[in-house]
Amino acid sequence: MKYFILTGTSRGIGEALAHQLISDEHHLFCISRTPNESLAARKGLDYIQFDLNHTHGIETVINTIFDKIDPVKAESIYLVNNAAVVAPLAPIENSPVDQIIHNIHINLLAPIVLTSLFIHHSSHLPIDKRILNISSASAKHLVPGMSCYSTAKAGLDVFSSSVALEQGSKDNAVKVVSVWPGMIDTHLQEEARNADQETFASSVLFNQVKDKGMLTTPQFAAEQIKELLLGDRFTQGALIENLYA
Numbered sequence: 001m002k003y004f005i006l007t008g009t010s011r012g013i014g015e016a017l018a019h020q021l022i023s024d025e026h027h028l029f030c031i032s033r034t035p036n037e038s039l040a041a042r043k044g045l046d047y048i049q050f051d052l053n054h055t056h057g058i059e060t061v062i063n064t065i066f067d068k069i070d071p072v073k074a075e076s077i078y079l080v081n082n083a084a085v086v087a088p089l090a091p092i093e094n095s096p097v098d099q100i101i102h103n104i105h106i107n108l109l110a111p112i113v114l115t116s117l118f119i120h121h122s123s124h125l126p127i128d129k130r131i132l133n134i135s136s137a138s139a140k141h142l143v144p145g146m147s148c149y150s151t152a153k154a155g156l157d158v159f160s161s162s163v164a165l166e167q168g169s170k171d172n173a174v175k176v177v178s179v180w181p182g183m184i185d186t187h188l189q190e191e192a193r194n195a196d197q198e199t200f201a202s203s204v205l206f207n208q209v210k211d212k213g214m215l216t217t218p219q220f221a222a223e224q225i226k227e228l229l230l231g232d233r234f235t236q237g238a239l240i241e242n243l244y245a
C-alpha cells in the first residue's frame with residue numbers, strides 16, 4: 001500500500017492531484033478547511049477537515065494519520081505540502097497583520113511542522129518516503145505586493161534543501177524535493193487577478209497571463225506532479241524549477 005498525506009485538497013492543484021492518486025493500492029489522507037465532498041466519498045481516503053493555521057493542532061492530526069498507517073502493509077509514504085494562501089496582496093506597510101501572520105503560518109510554518117512530524121514518525125521505516133513541497137517561481141521572480149508569499153516560498157525552498165542535507169543518503173532517509181508548478185488556472189490566480197489595482201498593481205500582470213492563455217489546468221499540473229512524486233526524477237534535495245521540462 002502507498003500512503004499519501006496531501007494538504008490543500010478542497011480545490012485547485014491539490015484536488016486534481018488527490019483525484020489522480022485514487023487507486024485500490026493507495027490510501028490518501030486529505031487535509032483542508034473545507035471538505036471536498038466528492039473526494040470524501042471515495043474509498044481508501046480519509047478527509048481531515050483542519051485549519052493549518054492552528055499550528056499546535058498539527059501534531060494531533062499527524063499522530064492520528066500515523067495511527068492509521070499499517071507499517072507492515074506500507075510500501076511507501078508521501079507528504080505533499082500543497083496548501084497555500086496568496087494574501088496579503090499589497091505593499092508590506094499596507095498589509096493587515098493578521099494576513100501577514102496567516103500567510104507565513106500556512107505557506108511556511110505548517111510545511112515545516114508537517115515535515116518534522118512526518119520524519120519523526122517514519123524515519124525508522126525501511127521503505128520509500130518522500131516529501132514534495134509545492135513552491136513557486138515567486139520565490140525568485142519578485143513582483144511588488146507579494147513579499148510575504150515570495151518570502152514564504154523562498155523559505156520553503158531553503159527548508160527543503162536544508163532537510164535534504166540532513167537526511168542525505170543515510171539509511172531510511174526521507175527524500176525532500178521542492179517544485180515550482182508553473183502558472184495554473186486556480187482560485188489563487190483568480191484572487192491575484194481580482195485584487196484591488198490601487199493596492200496591488202501587479203494584478204494587471206495576472207490578468208494579462210490569463211488573457212494570453214498562458215495558464216495551464218490543475219489537471220495537467222497534477223499529472224506532472226504525480227509523475228514527479230512517483231518517478232525517478234525525485235532525487236534528494238532537488239529544486240525543480242521547470243516541472244514540464
Ligand SMILES: NC(=O)c1ccc[n+]([C@@H]2O[C@H](COP(=O)([O-])OP(=O)(O)OC[C@H]3O[C@@H](n4cnc5c(N)ncnc54)[C@H](OP(=O)(O)O)[C@@H]3O)[C@@H](O)[C@H]2O)c1
Binds near residue numbers: 032085180181
Ligand atoms: N496556481 C498557480 O498559478 C500557482 C503557481 C505557483 C505555485 N502554486 C502553488 O500551488 C499550490 C496549490 O495552489 P492552487 O493554485 O491550487 O491554490 P488554491 O486553488 O487556492 O487552493 C489552495 C488550497 O489550500 C488550502 N488551504 C488554504 N488555507 C488553508 C488552511 N488554513 N488550512 C488548510 N488548508 C488550507 C485550500 O483549502 P481551504 O480553503 O478549503 O482550506 C485549498 O484547498 C500552492 O502551494 C501554491 O502556492 C500555484
